[in-house]
Amino acid sequence: MSLDGDTSTTGDTAQSNTAYGNKAFKRSKSHFADRITADAADGWPVEAGRYRLVISRACPWASRAAVSRRLLGLEDALSLAVTDPLQDDRSWRFTLDPGDEDPVLGIRFLHEAYDAREKEYPGGVSVPAVVDVPSGRLVTNDYQQLTLDLATEWTHLHRAGAPDLYPEALRDEIDEVMDGVYRDLNNGVYRAGFATGQEEYEGAYGDVFRRLDLVSERLAGRRYLVGESITEADIRLFTTLVRFDAVYHGHFKCNRNKLTEDPVLWAYARDLYQTPGFGDTTDFDHIKRHYYGVHAGINPTGIVPAGPDLAGWLTPHHREQLGGRPFGDGTPPGPVPDGEAVPEGHRPLP
Template identity: 80%
Template sequence: MDDSSEDVTDGNTEYGRKAFKRSRSHFTDRVTADGAASGWPVEPGRYRLVVSRACPWASRALISRRLLGLEGALSLGVTDPIQDDRSWRFTLDPDGRDPVLGIRFLSEAYDARETGYPGGVSVPALVDTVSGKLVSNDFQQLTLDLATEWTALHRDDAPDLYPEPLRAQIDEVAEGIYRDVNNGVYRAGFATAQEEYEQAYADVFRRLDLVSERLAGRRYLVGDTITEADIRLFTTLVRFDAVYHGHFKCNRNKLTEDPVLWAYLRDLYQTPGFGDTVDFDHIKRHYYAVHTGINPTSIVPAGPAMDGWRTPHHREQLGGRPFGDGTPPGPPPAAERIPEGHRP
């Protein structure tokens, strides 16, 4: 989801102060196997996934798409990590236009769907290439649908990221992580009152401690394979030391100082489909340059050091099968590879 102030609203919390509150996705149409309920059927090549590699919510969809082998069926548009007042922009593409959609700004797809839409323009965004209209910006549902509704287009031996027997447990674990970690770092970072910040800070580290305890004796969050729950945790953890520790003042400790979480994070980062989607240059430039209310100088820090990400993690000693009965994805398409110097 968009990390700009456009997509956050103030609201009363249970502790009685004005606080950060993430706005709900406005466009929640679903692309389903037959399209019977939504009118949007799964079709190869029909939809385009627009992301920012800086955004943790969009990164969920990037990872799911890679693990499931949907690159040939669902094309990818990547925005500039720096927005302007007209929203996410396609300045990384020739002539500043998305080569498939033909638009300069993601807001144009929103306008094609609903003229004068007053909310923020967020990623990930699923866009219909036939009409140019936005289909969905529902980051919570999108990856679940990729895992369950797009199965006819999955690669051979794709993993089951949302296995039916474990869905209730995955949902429960993911909900706590979303509330206290995924969104908790934003509640801390955008806090405008001390009490509000300290509550969010406490929530973040309480949940991280619980997760660390859970992962001390098991390789993955739910079951013995990678699931949706791991994807959702990874996208926050991978940004933690580079952004959230300093920029969002979540500074009790770094992830590298928690032996369990740091090993878990390295394990996933070294797994095909995870680290090969991460662009630390985009992540740092977006957060530090766009959030001028937090960082008015827009100076992007040189650190932290990127060494250590590829060191042995030894998590395989806990057992588990990363892809279950499936296999790892192959290398990313050449056009989607992260540039040299943007990742360890």
């Protein structure tokens, strides 16, 4: 099974990808890596209304796309489908929609779009996924490239005042920061959580907290990871940090300390959470129900913890004292579109 983003496998999802010879978790590359570009080099042109973005709000990889889409104001150009946080052996389900069917694609399970693209594809069904609405075929599940293309190839469809999330002058530095964060933290928490040997677990655990210490040091005197405004690097770090205390600290045994115990990272995460596009796309209920309900090999009882208390996410962070402008020369996104709001009770409200 592939584990590009989060897959459809029930039970101990990622352990199906463990190389048991060395007891180490390994993440597969995206199988469907077509790009949607302005020049249509891969046969998929950027076109308003043609594609549908399928996400799970539980998945950190999919959450990147949700944040980027909102910051860039692509809601009218790229429609959104949100799956149930729990999968079964038929893949991600559209049970949150009337009749348990996606109203645009007319399918009940995401695997149907994968099958339309490649019959009997042997890998996992992962999110985020972009589907071509006219044909019902999967276009891409390349979660690493997707958000970069939204920022650079979809520019003529961006809202007025959209931020530049991948500024050309800073790309080398952004890429360097993102590479370390991905290797040691975004993927490192999974390597720790799904390790089947003590040595592999401790190695991943060490990577996670070494990287957290490095980014904490980097952010002590600057508001954002690279430059003076939010970039792709901040989005990728945020989607792991926002899950840390709720899931990774206990469920994945990354328990040296909680996010709330690092003053710099906790303030940084709150700053982003309180920025439109971040907190308003975060669903703590889906996050907890997915991880604790699907990973039966780690949590065989399926009990979902009642905590942690989420009220702290709305407390003052004082990061504005470091300067910087969240959207650079741009402006904040507008209100969350009708039908896309995270349900009441799934995140803290003022």
